[in-house]
Every structure is written in C-alpha cells, then in structure tokens.
Amino acid sequence: MNSEACPRCGWPLAELPGAATRPATHRLEYVRCVCGSWLARLDGEVVGATQARLTR
Template identity: 80%
Template sequence: MDGNRCPRCGWPLAELPATAARPATPRLDYVRCVCGSWLARLDGEVVGATRTP
C-alpha cells in the first residue's frame, strides 16, 4: 500500500484539504479522501481504507 496516496483512487494525500494535513505528533487519525473512502493513517502513513481499489 502506498502511504502517500489513497489506495482506492490514487489521490495524493498532500492534496487533501488542510483539515487532513499530516499531524504534528505521531498518532493514529482518520481522514476522508475526495473519492469518499475513509483512510486510517498512522504517523501520517496510510495503513488502511474503507474501500478497496
């Protein structure tokens, strides 16, 4: 899984809205991609998604 892109649509995480920016401290967070998939990120890297490609 490419930790810098959405695994469903390939959208670059750097281009997601500002509210989905990489957290300042290491942690687990969830963001919604432009395709509608929820992404689980650990320390800013995608580790899971709600929909498969």
C-alpha cells in the first residue's frame, strides 16, 4: 500500500486531521480519510483500510 495517500481515494495523508494514537512498541495510528475510509498506519506506513480501492 502507498504510505503517502489513501488507498481508496488517493487523498494525501499529510493533509488529514490528527490521528488517534495507541502507545505500544510500534506506533499504531487510526486515521479517518476525507472519503470516509478508516486507515491503519503502523510506524507511518498504511497497513490497512476499511473500504476497497475505487476503480476508475
């Protein structure tokens, strides 16, 4: 997955509002994209999304 943009809509992650962070050995963040998808980032890399990628 691209760690710079939402895998569903391509929105730049740097432009999203703050993330909810859970302290652990690794940094795990849950970020809501403007398209409505929840993104899971582990150490800054997108490792999951709640909705499938849009096809164009």
